[in-house]
Amino acid sequence: MSTAVILAGGESRRMQKDKLSLRFGKQTLLESAVERYERFFDKVYISVADPEKYPEIKSPRIVDIKRGCGPMGGLHASLMTAAGDGVFLVAADMPFSDPAAARRIMELTADYDVGITVDSRSQYEPLFAYYRKTALGPVEEAISAGRYKLSALMDKLSTRIVTGAELGGLWNDKLLLNINYPHDYDRLLNENTL
DSSP: OOOOEOOOOOOTTTTTTGGGGGGTTTTEEEHHHHHHHTTTEEEEEEEEESTTTTTOOHHHHHOOOSSTTHHHHHHHHHHHHHOOSSEEEEEEOTTTHHHHHHHHHHHHHHSSEEEEOOOOSOOOEEEEEEEEEEGGGHHHHHTTTTTGGGGGGGGGEEEEEEEEEGGGGGOOOOTOOOOOHHHHHHHHHEEEEE
């Protein structure tokens, strides 16, 4: 069974308003992400800190068990809760994330703990990655130690880096683009990409 978890538990501090409620075409960023992933995955959850948030989204929720840990808390709750061998974790604020690329990363991951790609600066993008249940122990250790950066997990886990070339036509320069600041959103609007 393929499972995608859309991270929707952030506080949008840098955006200064709820960025997941921003419009992406005729939908919000969150609605668009849910719709895209539901077409490619058997099960799609949204990961939230507050189970009452986003009542318009009918997808099942995974609620943070460990609070105040950012995406690490969402990953922890997802690995604890979701059925199957693992979860594909994707940030809801990545308007061009492609579920077909996500499925390809999963296929290439095989027996690794993590399947991940890198951005144009060769930096890990842990918010668009597949995490097997075998990652749960190191995730719990990181949380216990107060280390909440997902990228720091990569040294503790067997990690499969999937290159843009391996993704072939599924790779594009906007695949890992995320919307954090008002100017990010304004730039998208001004480029008529929404």
